Amino acid sequence: MTARQRLWLFGIAMAGLVACYLWAFAGLPGFGDYPGPYGQDILAHAVGQTNATGVVSAINFEYRGFDTVGEEFILFTAAAGMSVVLRRLRGEREHEPVEPPVDKARRRSLPSTSSSVRVVTLVLVGPIALIGWWLASHAQTDPSGGFQGGVLLATAFMLVYLSGESLAFRRLSPVALLNAAEAMGAGGFAAIGLAAVAQGLPYLYNFLPLGRIPGAVSSSGTIALISFFVGIEVASAFVLIVGEMLEQTLFFRRVRQEGRGS
């Protein structure tokens, strides 16, 4: 199929899609008039029932906690899938990174990381890790939670890499430790649900004391605890994913041209 034919086919498909979209759109409630009874019901009861003032977290980790288990395991599976897809192929071998790295596209050598970039990124590592930790542990009060906090925690590791310390990044993120942390995060979430079952309660039932003050850090029972485990899981999954990608560029090079197409 030529590029032109492809574009024509795309145009016809798009026309159909636009027609269907307009048809569906005609049946949508207008912007700002959403009648969703489920959301309004949760809004009316969430703070009273869970002592969490962050209702989105209350939904994620309590009302729809079972969906979030699935969501977390999607990330878990993606990290595992990447290490399977990026396994060492035939004809590949590991070697030490080329110093300085070579920009093949433009046939010039890259300048090494400047000291100002190094200093700024390394200075930022601490504050970013702190903010990530703060977000992961405040799901019950503010717009935050394990997912957001975990990504920021992983960013702290990325900054070490950005500062040019690619070997330090590798030392700081040993794969065995990250795998254990990831398994602990994902397993911890599932285990909290099972702990409720062991007491004869429904899976993921909020069985911990809810605290007295809505929105206090110690309030909301399992919501805060689950968010903490999710934070660990997300942080280690992202460091693993980025580490896999970096390893591809830093430590592996295709060495056998005849391996092509095999």
Next chain:
Amino acid sequence: MQVFPFLVVAWIVAVGLYGMVTSRDLIHQIVCLIVVQSSTYVLLLAVGYVTGGVAPYFSDISVHAKAVDPVVQALALTDVVVEAAVTALLLSFAVQAHKKFGTLDPHDLAEFKG
């Protein structure tokens, strides 16, 4: 302006799909897929908006304040996580395709069959 957010959604989908169809680079194609998926965030948040509603966080406002639908916001969060997972996997497939066939152009890759 009632329809504006929904037109934005349609536009983001169309732009992303056009990019995917005409792309000559797998990485570019994956980024276009991310663009298509980001339209779902706009759609979810637009659907759940309630006129005059505040964010569903009650740490410093009355519990009875009118707020936007929190369920779609939780869905948007799920959406972001799934997108990250999908992107990571697709990028690793692109890395392997480049290693195996020495190209990232989908037109050339089609000739390799496997």
